Amino acid sequence: MVGAKIDSQGIIIDESRHEDHEPGITCVCSIGSSDFDRLSGGKLVPFKNIVWVEVGDNQSVEVTYVVEKASEVAIHTVVADVSPSDRVAEVNSKALATKLMNLAYADSEPHKSVVVFLNPHSGQGKAHKFYTHQVEPVLKAARYRVELVNTTYSGHATDYMREMDIEKYDGVICASGDGIPHEVVNGLYQRTDRAEAFTKLFVCQAPCGSGNAMSLSCLGTLNPGLAALEIVKGHVVRADLMAVCNSRGLSKLSFLSQTFGIIAEADIGTEWMRFVGQARFDIGVAVKVFTKTQFPCKIAVKRITNNKQELADHYRERYSQPPSTNVPLTATSFELNSFEADHNFDEDHLPSGWEWLDEKVTDNLAIFYTGKMPFISKDVNFFPAALPNDGSIDMIVFDGRSNIISTADALLNLNKGKHIWKKDIDHIKVESYRLIPKLAPGRKSYISIDGENSPVEPIQAEILHGVLKTIMTGGRFKESGFMDKIR
Numbered sequence: 001m002v003g004a005k006i007d008s009q010g011i012i013i014d015e016s017r018h019e020d021h022e023p024g025i026t027c028v029c030s031i032g033s034s035d036f037d038r039l040s041g042g043k044l045v046p047f048k049n050i051v052w053v054e055v056g057d058n059q060s061v062e063v064t065y066v067v068e069k070a071s072e073v074a075i076h077t078v079v080a081d082v083s084p085s086d087r088v089a090e091v092n093s094k095a096l097a098t099k100l101m102n103l104a105y106a107d108s109e110p111h112k113s114v115v116v117f118l119n120p121h122s123g124q125g126k127a128h129k130f131y132t133h134q135v136e137p138v139l140k141a142a143r144y145r146v147e148l149v150n151t152t153y154s155g156h157a158t159d160y161m162r163e164m165d166i167e168k169y170d171g172v173i174c175a176s177g178d179g180i181p182h183e184v185v186n187g188l189y190q191r192t193d194r195a196e197a198f199t200k201l202f203v204c205q206a207p208c209g210s211g212n213a214m215s216l217s218c219l220g221t222l223n224p225g226l227a228a229l230e231i232v233k234g235h236v237v238r239a240d241l242m243a244v245c246n247s248r249g250l251s252k253l254s255f256l257s258q259t260f261g262i263i264a265e266a267d268i269g270t271e272w273m274r275f276v277g278q279a280r281f282d283i284g285v286a287v288k289v290f291t292k293t294q295f296p297c298k299i300a301v302k303r304i305t306n307n308k309q310e311l312a313d314h315y316r317e318r319y320s321q322p323p324s325t326n327v328p329l330t331a332t333s334f335e336l337n338s339f340e341a342d343h344n345f346d347e348d349h350l351p352s353g354w355e356w357l358d359e360k361v362t363d364n365l366a367i368f369y370t371g372k373m374p375f376i377s378k379d380v381n382f383f384p385a386a387l388p389n390d391g392s393i394d395m396i397v398f399d400g401r402s403n404i405i406s407t408a409d410a411l412l413n414l415n416k417g418k419h420i421w422k423k424d425i426d427h428i429k430v431e432s433y434r435l436i437p438k439l440a441p442g443r444k445s446y447i448s449i450d451g452e453n454s455p456v457e458p459i460q461a462e463i464l465h466g467v468l469k470t471i472m473t474g475g476r477f478k479e480s481g482f483m484d485k486i487r
């Protein structure tokens with residue numbers, strides 16, 4: 001029998017007296033025994049890591065928790081004896097189990113029912129291993145009810161979401177890259193009961209792909225096991241989505257980004273170089289920067305901020321505002337306010353409150369990038385001022401006339417998010433925008449929406465405020481460093 005006690009942060013287990021070092025090994029300890037007060041050292045198991053507590057045999061409770069290791073997680077279980085003690089308020093194991101579960105799930109609901117999409121091709125075929133070794137053990141330990149769907153074709157997750165019985169589930173976990181969450185939100189949108197579906201289901205990502213921006217930005221990690229723990233324990237948040245239209249109407253919902261110019265060419269135009277891994281992107285960017293490739297276009301915006309000072313003020317004011325999670329969505333939550341079928345891509349007509357960006361910049365554009373999450377990939381903190389629920393799209397425009405060294409320097413320091421302060425880089429928050437590419441006839445290029453290839457044609461996007469239920473560690477994006485810069 002070993003000692004254990006409840007601390008303000010978690011349970012302290014006296015490690016010196018048991019051998020609970022291997023995944024799945026059960027040990028016996030006592031909470032509320034005569035050792036209770038004498039235990040001063042030992043291992044703290046934070047409440048955050050405790051995923052399940054249940055009543056055991058003979059007045060004991062079984063505590064299951066996640067142990068974080070360098071690149072993976074392990075599941076441990078201890079059986080705690082709760083023999084009655086006048087020093088402990090909880091005199092029976094049922095009361096103690098309930099108390100520990102409440103402490104462990106202070107910010108979230110336990111025992112959820114989820115659909116998991118596993119894309120076997122994600123992450124160059126590693127997704128299955130990541131899921132079975134890292135994600136699934138955490139979900140099982142937390143007693144999640146899981147309906148596992150192995151995607152068998154591109155578009156499978158969209159088709160599934162369009163038809164699925166939303167009453168049976170609390171949410172969707174995408175064991176994939178960013179492609180599957182993109183499919184999931186678009187499938188939800190295609191439902192006739194979309195307001196109910198978006199109100200009911202959360203959508204999140206266990207990072208098993210090559211691009212995992214959603215997990216990195218929302219859960220603060222690229223480790224699949226830790227992400228699973230954050231999913232189980234994180235806050236439910238209502239985040240904004242972006243509705244991207246072409247001349248025919250809504251084309252895609254986008255949760256992450258739209259880009260045209262150097263980044264789109266480096267991302268999508270280098271698909272054939274996949275064998276090079278992540279370096280293909282860096283090589284693609286370098287080639288375009290050093291050849292000063294430009295992407296003429298026209299851009300109109302409905303602004304929220306006019307300059308970087310206003311951007312900082314906007315961020316400071318909204319940084320701590322908790323996103324409301326309980327307001328049910330209605331059909332009007334999905335109405336497009338800026339799309340006018342007759343006028344959208346008519347260059348002479350802008351809706352009121354809109355303006356064209358400086359043509360000297362857009363005629364010589366290097367990068368057009370709009371986003372809703374700070375981290376686009378590992379070490380790429382492209383939108384440090386992004387906020388989940390501020391009703392705005394972050395827009396960054398690189399002027400292609402800038403000095404090569406300055407552009408290269410900005411792109412080499414994207415991890416720190418300092419590029420947005422450079423004078424040749426414009427960063428504004430907008431409610432909606434219109435992008436009209438003006439490439440020479442026959443010139444091949446790309447528009448990327450959430451990393452997926454889309455035709456080069458005029459597009460218009462607008463914010464759909466707070467329609468995506470997702471999960472974030474601490475209820476906010478991973479720190480981007482922007483607040484420290486403007487404080």
Ligand SMILES: Nc1ncnc2c1ncn2[C@@H]1O[C@H](COP(=O)(O)OP(=O)(O)OP(=O)(O)O)[C@@H](O)[C@H]1O
Pocket residue numbers: 119120121122123124151152153154155156175176177178179180183208209210211212451452
């Ligand atoms: N069984 C399948 N076969 C082929 N494609 C699939 C299959 N399942 C899903 N897909 C497609 O794979 C695309 C990429 O998936 P995902 O984003 O999960 O992985 P990834 O490794 O991050 O990919 P990428 O390297 O393209 O960013 C998705 O957009 C989806 O449409």
